[in-house]
Amino acid sequence: MTGGTELLRASNFKVSRGGARVLDLPEFTLHEGEIVSLIGPNGAGKSTMLLALAGLLHKNAGEISYRQVPLTSDRSLFTYRRRLAMVFQEPLLFDGTVATNVATGLKIRGLPKIEIKARVDATLQLFNMTHLAERSARKLSGGEAQRTSLARAFAIQPEIIFLDEPFGALDPPTRQALMEDLDRILAETATAAVLTTHDQLEALRLSDRMLVVNQGRIVQGGTPAEVMNQPCNEFVASFVGMENIYSGMISSEQNGLLTVELAGKTIALAGQAVAGDAAVFCIRPEHVTIEMHDPAGETSARNVFPAVIRKIMPAGAYHKIFLDCGFPLVAYLTNQSFVSLQMAEGKQVFASFKATAVHLIRSGRKEP
Numbered sequence: 001m002t003g004g005t006e007l008l009r010a011s012n013f014k015v016s017r018g019g020a021r022v023l024d025l026p027e028f029t030l031h032e033g034e035i036v037s038l039i040g041p042n043g044a045g046k047s048t049m050l051l052a053l054a055g056l057l058h059k060n061a062g063e064i065s066y067r068q069v070p071l072t073s074d075r076s077l078f079t080y081r082r083r084l085a086m087v088f089q090e091p092l093l094f095d096g097t098v099a100t101n102v103a104t105g106l107k108i109r110g111l112p113k114i115e116i117k118a119r120v121d122a123t124l125q126l127f128n129m130t131h132l133a134e135r136s137a138r139k140l141s142g143g144e145a146q147r148t149s150l151a152r153a154f155a156i157q158p159e160i161i162f163l164d165e166p167f168g169a170l171d172p173p174t175r176q177a178l179m180e181d182l183d184r185i186l187a188e189t190a191t192a193a194v195l196t197t198h199d200q201l202e203a204l205r206l207s208d209r210m211l212v213v214n215q216g217r218i219v220q221g222g223t224p225a226e227v228m229n230q231p232c233n234e235f236v237a238s239f240v241g242m243e244n245i246y247s248g249m250i251s252s253e254q255n256g257l258l259t260v261e262l263a264g265k266t267i268a269l270a271g272q273a274v275a276g277d278a279a280v281f282c283i284r285p286e287h288v289t290i291e292m293h294d295p296a297g298e299t300s301a302r303n304v305f306p307a308v309i310r311k312i313m314p315a316g317a318y319h320k321i322f323l324d325c326g327f328p329l330v331a332y333l334t335n336q337s338f339v340s341l342q343m344a345e346g347k348q349v350f351a352s353f354k355a356t357a358v359h360l361i362r363s364g365r366k367e368p
Helices: 046-053 074-082 098-102 104-108 113-126 142-155 172-189 200-206 224-229 234-239 335-340
Strands: 006-017 020-031 035-039 061-066 084-087 160-164 192-197 209-214 217-222 244-254 257-262 265-270 278-283 289-291 303-315 318-324 328-334 348-353 358-364
Touching: 006 046, 020 046, 020 192, 020 217, 035 046, 035 200, 046 160, 046 192, 061 074, 074 084, 084 142, 098 104, 098 113, 098 142, 104 113, 104 142, 113 142, 142 172, 172 200, 192 200, 200 224, 209 224, 209 234, 217 224, 217 234, 234 244, 234 358, 244 328, 257 278, 265 303, 265 358, 289 328, 303 328, 318 335, 328 335
Parallel strands: 035 192, 035 209, 084 160, 160 192
Antiparallel strands: 006 020, 006 061, 209 217, 244 257, 244 278, 257 265, 278 358, 289 348, 303 318, 303 348, 318 328
């Protein structure tokens, strides 16, 4: 969800540690009900950004505003912190039952006992945890413990929840089930969220907006589709799974259709550039089609190349196929297609992709 009232804004925000700048955030905004994911490699500054936005790290410069009110006083910061919750990768639970853990934030806020019980019961039901209410927190599985941690955060009915790798320590089935529940609960409660993750599928599943972070800076932001399919530079392209990244020379341009020379081959792509420019461009592996016969005349794809399979790598629900088209090309095949096409290393095939599937990252004259 986007376009709602602005909840949070950080401007010219900087954080240093040991004299080194670890966060440089010219601007960040979060709106009511919006879910923003921060993705990036280890050490990129995602968790630092999360803690700083939550007001839990000392800033060296800049300003945070909550509902357009600058957090310049202890009172305004206190009001802000009472409207947010935070969940970490490792659940931090107290001794006692699941119900008493979920009630913690409500007790701190001094709510009447009858309201606390009603809120706890409703939150446990929301997370399908009613049967765990009286279980000791010490006897929970990893998934149950993280579910309890999330329930405790949602019980206070925050306007913003900060989630720092909330599924990172869970096994795949537990992670999938909890992610589905979190997706549902965020929608039902219209809670705004900022999520850090290494898992692009998590970011794609949950987010309205995706921000790529590197060296304490936001490198690119946009909808998940924009970031995944239109990376702004080679770093983002590589990080979001653009395994096919190339450098070539623009040979022609006509009405927004370009041709690029690469290893003696001509590749057609859509974009704006000038003949003679050097170009960097990329193709997602899932946009490459593999066929046993030459599809020329049978496909709308402008790019068709005979290829040899050099390597095959199983990757769970699909196979990664490494092709030699005169230039290296990686394609993904579903397991069903892999079997039906009888793929094998050394086999001759045809690879094709549309001009619109090729993303031009940048172009321009080479430096002399």
